[in-house]
Amino acid sequence: MLRRISIGIALVVMWGGHCPSTFADETPPPTRWIPRDTVAVLEITRPKDVLHLALESKLTETVTAHPLFKQATLQPGFMQFQATVRFMETQLGTDWRTGLRKLTGGGVTAAITSKGVVVLMIDSEDARLLAQLQELLIGLAKQGNPDRVKSAEYQGATCWDLGDGQAHTVLGGRFISASKSEGLKAVLDTKAGPEGRSLLSLPAYQAAKKSAGEDAAARAYVNLGIVKQLPGVQAGLDKNTNPVGALLFAGVIDALRQSNWMALALKIDDRTVSLQATLDGKVSKKSELAAFARSEKPDEGALPNLAVPRLIAGMSFYRDLHGFYAAKDKLFPERTSGLIFFENMMGIFFSGRDLTDEVLSQFRPEIRFVVAEQKFDPEIGVPQVQLPAFALVLKVWKPKEAAELMEEAFQKAVGLVSFTSGQKGVPGYIVDRPTYSDVRYTVAYAGKPRGSEKGPLPIRYNFRPSLACLGDSVVISSAESLTRDLIDALKKEMAALPKALHETDSLIELNATQLSSILGANRAALVRQNVLEKGSTQREAENAIDLLLGAVKLLGKATFALGQQGDQVQARLVVKLNP
Incomplete structure (x- = not known):
């Protein structure tokens, strides 16, 4: 019984209600009582929204x-939990939702101290209800073994141990708990001592709090100075072994090295939820880990994403590929098998040209990816598994030279795929040069299905790789239909002259509604996969996939942006839920 009640208390910790309380107005903020050397603290300041x-x-x-x-x-464990909740509702004279709002109305704060102790503070807007709850828990803990419950006075507070090693006390409308008794004593000592010993007085905490903003429903502070002293953390920051990670998260590792704190802020506005992360470390423009992703001019940065029909995701980056690859020996001194394979393949596709000075030097830093649901040609058929189309859109310095370079590489890649397909007895690709909207492009397509390929088509019919050059843009796409859509989108963009997003080096946008659409088109395949991999029954697999589809559809649209705001590195995720 006591274990189930503890689960109920855990729920109180996680979810809260909102209403300013008299107690909260008269009592110092929880961070005034939390020790200064705290590693991390989470404050839910607007629990009602959460x-x-x-x-x-x-x-x-x-x-x-x-x-x-x-x-x-209907599981025994959940039914027992529900019975415990009903019992507590009866004893406290309130339903659990109302009780939860009252018990957490002033806010919830959780912290981890430098000694690994977890501290929890819950500010109730109903001190009497909190006292009733404590009395109920103490009474239940004494059942069968009254001696297990112990209490002691410390710094004017009555501290309780219910026999599980944890300690707690109640001061007015504030519930304070610690995973170890010495943790609770440290909180009470900080409360009784001067403010200078508390987390509230720490300049780094104040700066992190300011960056989070006063309108945050919840905020978190992490003392990176302490975290980086942990075994393995500093070694991990000093070690660069993943080129893809360094390219995608340019400057973040360098900022972590220089930062003393990290701040997180959760904001909720109706159906819009945003999470913001800020580092205080200044990223040097000369840093090899960041220079290739930092624009020096106010009109430079990641470009807005391209809009095409049935868009699932758009990704835009500001990355100087030439500068990145030129510094590879310093960034990644160990030559991995993956890097060697990549260089060998590029040597084949680009006829032995120097990858740094003759190939990557052609490309400007603006790089975009597009993912969209396909619209298949009914005359050919629909593949059994429908994959989204994806495309890479690059900007180039010299369009004519780049077009010849990419055309040669594209046709070699298609030839290589056709050759390896022929070795497996699978038809290769046929290359054509059609024209769309006055733009001539190259497309490689699989021949018509053989007589033995009746019904849903093999997965290779998802691919119709294409290459198009338009103005200073190069499009490399997995599907001809997406290539045509991008030609339309690029023509509109050229007419509108879009402005770069200054101080933003990464922008990712996801349309969950469209993602749900393509997942729904593959529902049968997903159900089969669930049955095979998890051993589920047909009904269980269908229920699991339908739950996934419903949840994804409700997510609406999500946007992730990474860049440098002033002297700070900032990442921001915004999710707009569907009504």
């Missing part, structure tokens, strides 16, 4: 109404 999102959103309704959730509620 609770509404967690318990009353469409996403929650979809999950709780699903057969899988209803089936889970």
Whole structure:
């Protein structure tokens, strides 16, 4: 019984309600009582918003109404938990939702000290209800073994140990718990001591709090100075072995090395949820880990994403590929097998040209990826597994030279794929040069299905690789239909002259509604995969996939941006939920 009640308390920790309380107005903020050498602290300052999102959103309704959730509620463990909740509702004279809002109305704060102790503070807007809850828990803990419950006075507070090694106390409307008794004593000592010993007085915490903003529903502070002293953390920051990671997250590792703190801020505005991360470390423009992703001019940066029909995701980066690859020996002194293979293949495709000075020097730093759902030709058929189309859009300095260079490499790549396909008895690709909207492009397509290939087509019919050059843009796409859509999009962009997003080096946008559409088109294949990999029954697999599809559809649109705001590196994720 006590274990189930502890689960209920854990729920109180995770989700909260909102309403300013008299207690909160009269009592110092929790960080005034938390020791100065704390490693990390999480503050839920507007619990009502968090609770509404967690318990009353469409996403929650979809999950709780699903057969899988209803089936889970029939499990013995969950039924026992529900019985415990009903018992507590009766004893406290309130339903659990109302009780949860009252118990957490002033905010929830959790911290990890430098000694590894977890501290929790919950500010209740109803001190009497909190006292009732504590009395109930103490009474239940004494059942069967009254001696297990111990109490002691310390710094004017009554500290309780219910026999599980943890310690807690209640001061007015504030519940304070620590994973070890010495952790609770440290909190009470900080409370009784001068403010200079508290986290609240730490300049780094104040700076992180300011960067999070006053409108954050929740915020977190991490003392990177302490974290980087942990075994393996500093070694991991000093070691560069992943070129792809360094290219995607340019400057982040360097910023982590220079930073003393990291701040996280969660903001909720109706159906829009945003999470912002900020590092205080200044990234040097001369840093080899960041220079290739940092624009020096105010009109430079990642470009806005291209808009095409059935868009699933758009990704835009500002990356100087020439500068990045030129510094590879310093960035990655160990030549891995993957890097060697990459260089060998590039040597074949580009006829032995120097990859740094003759190939990558052709490209400007603006790089974009596009992912979209395909619209298949009914005369050819639809593949059994429908993959999205994807494309790489590059900007070049010298369009004519780049067009010849990419055309040669593209045809070699198609030839190599056709050759290896022939070795497996699979038809290769046929190359054509059609024209669309006055733009001539190259396309490679698989021949018509053989007589033995009846019904849903093999997966290779998802691919119709294409290459198009338009103005100073080069499009390399997996599907001809996406190439044509991008030609239209690029023509509109050329007429509008879009402005670069200054101080933004990475921009990723996801349309979850369109993602749900392509997942729905592959529902049968996903169900089969679930049955084979997890051993589920047909009904169980269908329920699991339908829950996934429903949840994805409700997510709406998501945007992730990474860049440098002033002297700080900042990442921001914004999710707009569907109504």
